[in-house]
Amino acid sequence: MTDQRADDAALGETGSIIDLGMPVPGGAFDEHHPPDAALIGDCVHCGFCLPTCPTYVLWGEEMDSPRGRIYLMKEGLEGEPMSDSMVSHWDACLGCMACVTACPSGVQYDTLIEQTRAQVERRHERSTKDKALRGLVFSLFPYPKRLRLLRGPLRAMQATGLDRALRRTGLLDKLSPQLAAMESLAPRLGKPEKLPTHIAARGERRAVVGLLTGCVQGAFFPGVNAATARVLQAEGCDVVVPRSQGCCGALSVHNGREPEAQDFARRLVDSFEGSGVEYVVVNAAGCGSTMKEYADLLADDPSYAERAKAFAERVRDVSEILDELGPVAPRHPLELSIAYHDACHLAHAQGVRAQPRRLLEAIPGLELKEIAEGELCCGSAGIYNVVNPEPARELGDRKAANIVATGAQVLVTANPGCLMQVTSAIARSDHPMGMAHTVEVLDASIRGVPASSLLPD
Amino acid sequence: MDEAVAAVAAVEAVTRRARELLPADAVVTDRARLRTYECDGLAHYRVTPALVVLPRDAAQLAGVVRACAEHQVPYVARGAGTGLSGGALPHAEGVLVVTSQMRAITDMRPEDQRAVVEPGVINLDVTRAATPHGYYYAPDPSSQQICSIGGNVAENSGGAHCLKYGFTTNHVVGADFVTPQGETVALGGIAPDSPGYDLLGAVVGSEGTLGIVTSATVRLVRLPEEVRTVLVGFESTDHAGAATSAIIAAGIVPAAIEMMDALAIEAAEAAVHCNYPEGAGAVLVIELDGAAVEVEQEYAEVERLCHENGSFEQRLATDPVDRALIWKGRKSAFAAVGRISPDYIVQDGVIPRTALPEVLKAIADLSGDSGVRVANVFHAGDGNLHPLVLFDDSVDGAGEAAEKVSGAILDLCIEHGGSITGEHGVGMDKSKxxxxxxxxxxxxxxxxxxxxxxxxxxxxxxxxxxxxxxxxxxxxxxxxxxxxxxxxxxxxx
Structure with missing residues (x-):
């Protein structure tokens, strides 16, 4: 046995991957919710997460894989200081959670990366430029009113062709690739549709639901909210749209801005409490996944912990609730071939894959096509495509190529971020196709709108 | 001390050369980054390498090896880092040569049943690329979705389907190979066999100790006309083992016969909800493939033999989704054990198939005497055992106790005329x-x-x-x- 000990000493360190409780002082993390050592210990280093990780697929480097990022967390707990290089690898994570789906050991990477990001935001000094960009994003995106103010100038630019002219100059690219990315993602804006606060069910009432109108969804894709309300109404739901609602905090949670996220969450809980709704329906995957985890987000707040839990239990993606209720409104045929893109925060984070497919396949005449490498993120990932435009663009182009290869006429997905990202990637690929949210397709079928309405002009 | 100083200087010299040869981001010297390469799939051995390089092509790789030779710096090759014997454990004063960015399938020639691939190509990606042409790559380690061909060649990897189709060595016909002097040589060729010494045969399975393969020409196998996968539940591993022997004795060579015992089933169930027969003491996953008429006939025989040997449930996968779920349970079993135990050792040994009941009994005794739980997953068809020895490293002495049981299992394999490794390699872990x-x-x-x-x-x-x-x-x-x-x-x- 002593020989073996000597052998082991020559090997360097042995033993389980981590056996620490609390972070070592001087290391990357402090004691306020550091990445959980026990959760890190769940990782057996098998590598099954690697091929599903977008950054590993792009770069093939250990430190840009879930396994490597968890290893960096372990290093941080063991006393390795929070260096720029460490942070750059955590920042490069899209938070798509494909690794959580792939992991046979059940490692809760989602929790670990959120804990890590909150520490990074508190403890890491970002560059002035990075801070300014993040400041701009977070003073804009989570505020529906500010986003709506932006609509006017954007529409004017699009109507006059100024946006295309600006893009041609490459001026923004030179000033900041991140700002250029933000500009190129802005969708073509239609007329805003404002929803009433109460919409009565058509026919027999089967449920009373609240509708989250969201920030980006509401400002840039008001048609999706309108379609959601019409479909819910047609399927027998009373729809309540509280005016007081604001941002759900998803973007903040996913970027480690914990206190800001908690404020948003508390306000949203307040808005829907007392509205008498059985469910809170969400049509944006990123928002839904965050709202389902409010119990964790507000666990430390005694006055909200219980209420957050009750709220989270009522949250449903719109495809979940429609699938659960089953169709009552008759469907008109839509002669269309559709490629359905799984939004990461719907498929990986919420496990919602079958429901939207079932709803779409039930439409007469509609043909559903699967996209190769479907588990791979499109590169949108919240604000990722704004702060990390290069990898996001590569992933977007890869996704666009796989989508185009299906030969489908319309791309359908259930998240505004994906929709913007894929739209701009498809535009670059020069294979024009229609873009729609799942509920817009259902709405067209229920209303008997011709299939051509979903196709590009 | 002088030696240590010299070693540092030598690594610095190689680093300078690597920076000339490789793109900036392909030369890793930052400590936090280096540490993410400390271990492969066997995480309890860890050494921080002095330098990590990620060459984009064979020329870059050979250049780094030449620099290592010139300065007498040790190097270790690593693919996806999924090995289970510590074969890619870095050297503290050496270079880790990572092939994960050399991942092009450079040629696909279904008409010749050949593909030429770089070492970083993922095993399953070869099959994915060949399937549209009606072919696949047969060796299928359980980690096939991530392990890379370079590592497969180094370890002579097997997998569930090696019973019928053979190991990696039977499927690699040629390779470009960088010698420890940094010279690139071609071994083998496109033909099934090359005259002269079988140097390729020496290199396959040499665990990176003879050099690094930078390109492999692999054999593609025609997709079978018919595949039937059946999941069979037995009361005990004895019954399942007897059924396995009966099937082979009847002259049937299934594509795979895999066995899992109750504890392994519990783990897989927890991880992937594979819905294996409830209350089974053991399950067999039997896959038959080939011409439809042949499969039909063999299936009837297998069904009868399982029944005669005490199966209580037989479930035939009727579509690819069912089949994938059956295999998912089996293929995720190693990692899934993480759900039922904080730490575990994946053992790999071989015994003659006929000794199965005896050896399993002895393993159960070892487990009973020591109180160390052992889950069993194995390629029953060729007697390749994968006992999973479970322990909790936070308990004092638990690691040592598990190590002891794990070693005793290997002794059992040797006593019964088997081997200390079937497919995971010797690496660091088993050299002793x-x-x-x-x-x-x-x-x-x-x-x-x-x-x-x-x-x-x-x-x-x-x-x-x-x-x-x-x-x-x-x-x-x-x-x-x-x-x-x-x-x-x-x-x-």
Whole structure:
């Protein structure tokens, strides 16, 4: 046995991957919710997460894989200081959670990366430029009113062709690739549709639901909210749209801005409490996944912990609730071939894959096509495509190529971020196709709108 | 101390050369980044490498190896880092050469049943690329979705379907190979066999100790006309083992016969909800493939033999989704054990199939006596056992107790005329067991082969062999250089 000990000493360190409780002082993390050592210990280093990780697929480097990022967390707990290089690898994570789906050991990477990001935001000094960009994003995106103010100038630019002219100059690219990315993602804006606060069910009432109108969804894709309300109404739901609602905090949670996220969450809980709704329906995957985890987000707040839990239990993606209720409104045929893109925060984070497919396949005449490498993120990932435009663009182009290869006429997905990202990637690929949210397709079928309405002009 | 200083200087020299040869982001020296490469799939051995390089092509890789040779710096090759014997454990004063960015399938020639791939290509991606042409790549380690061909070649990897189709060595016909001197040579070819010494055969399974493969020409196998996968529940591993022997004795060679015991089933169930028969003490996953008429007939026979040997449930996968779920349970079993135990050792040993009931009984006794839980997953068809020895490292002495049971299992394999590894390789983990299988003469002979390729002992040193002898030290009783060399008639290359 002593020989073996000597052998082991020559090997360097042995033993389980981590056996620490609390972070070592001087290391990357402090004691306020550091990445959980026990959760890190769940990782057996098998590598099954690697091929599903977008950054590993792009770069093939250990430190840009879930396994490597968890290893960096372990290093941080063991006393390795929070260096720029460490942070750059955590920042490069899209938070798509494909690794959580792939992991046979059940490692809760989602929790670990959120804990890590909150520490990074508190403890890491970002560059002035990075801070300014993040400041701009977070003073804009989570505020529906500010986003709506932006609509006017954007529409004017699009109507006059100024946006295309600006893009041609490459001026923004030179000033900041991140700002250029933000500009190129802005969708073509239609007329805003404002929803009433109460919409009565058509026919027999089967449920009373609240509708989250969201920030980006509401400002840039008001048609999706309108379609959601019409479909819910047609399927027998009373729809309540509280005016007081604001941002759900998803973007903040996913970027480690914990206190800001908690404020948003508390306000949203307040808005829907007392509205008498059985469910809170969400049509944006990123928002839904965050709202389902409010119990964790507000666990430390005694006055909200219980209420957050009750709220989270009522949250449903719109495809979940429609699938659960089953169709009552008759469907008109839509002669269309559709490629359905799984939004990461719907498929990986919420496990919602079958429901939207079932709803779409039930439409007469509609043909559903699967996209190769479907588990791979499109590169949108919240604000990722704004702060990390290069990898996001590569992933977007890869996704666009796989989508185009299906030969489908319309791309359908259930998240505004994906929709913007894929739209701009498809535009670059020069294979024009229609873009729609799942509920817009259902709405067209229920209303008997011709299939051509979903196709590009 | 001087030696340590010299080693640092040598690594610095290689680093400078690597920076000239490789893109900036392909040369890793930052400590936090280096540490993410400390271990492969066997995470309880960890060494921080002095330098990590990620070459984009064979020329870059060969250039780094040449620099290593020039400065006498040890190097270790690593693919996806999924190995389970610590074969890619880095060297503290050496370079880790990572092939994960050399991942192009450079040629796909279904008409010749051949594909040419770089070492970083993921095993399953070869099959994905070949499937549209009606072919696939047969060796399928459980980690096929992530492990790379380079690692497969180094370890001579097997997998569930090796029972019928053979191991990696049966599917690699040629390779470009970088010697420890940094020279690139072609081994084998496109033809099924090359005249002369089978140097390719020596390289496949050499665990990176002879050099690094930078391109492999692999054989593609025609997709079978019919595949039937059946999941069979038994009361005990004895019954399942008897059924396995009966099937082989009947002259049937299934594509795979896999066994899992109750504990392994519990883990897989927790991880992937594979819905295996409830209350089973063991399950067999049997896959038959080939011409439809043949499969039909064999299936009837298998069904009967399982029934005669006490199966209580047989479930035939009727579509690809069912089949995938059955396999998912089996293929995720190793990692899934993480759900039922904080730490575990994946053991890998081989026994004659007929000794299965006896050895399993002995393993159960070992487990009972020591209180260390052992889950069993194995390729029953070819007697390749994968006992999973469970422990909790936060409990004092638990690691040692598990290590002891794990070692005793290997002793059992050797006693029954088997081997200390079926497919995971010797690596770092099992070098200490080599003397139990081989005598000194055997080991010395293997050293001579190694010295012929790597006289300076810089290619993955310290792996496979327990006490690595320097090539200057001539093994055995003879002293001095070999007579032919002494006479100036030959030289060690």
């Amino acid at each position: 067991y080599m003397p139990r299988m081989y005598n000194d003469d055997d080991l010395d002979t293997m050293q001579l082969v190694r010295c012929a390729f790597d006289p300076d002992n810089i290619s993955n040193p310290g792996k496979v062999f327990p006490t690595p002898r320097l090539c200057g030290e001539v093994p055995g009783r003879k002293k001095g250089a070999p007579p032919l060399q002494e006479a100036g008639l030959a030289e060690v290359f």
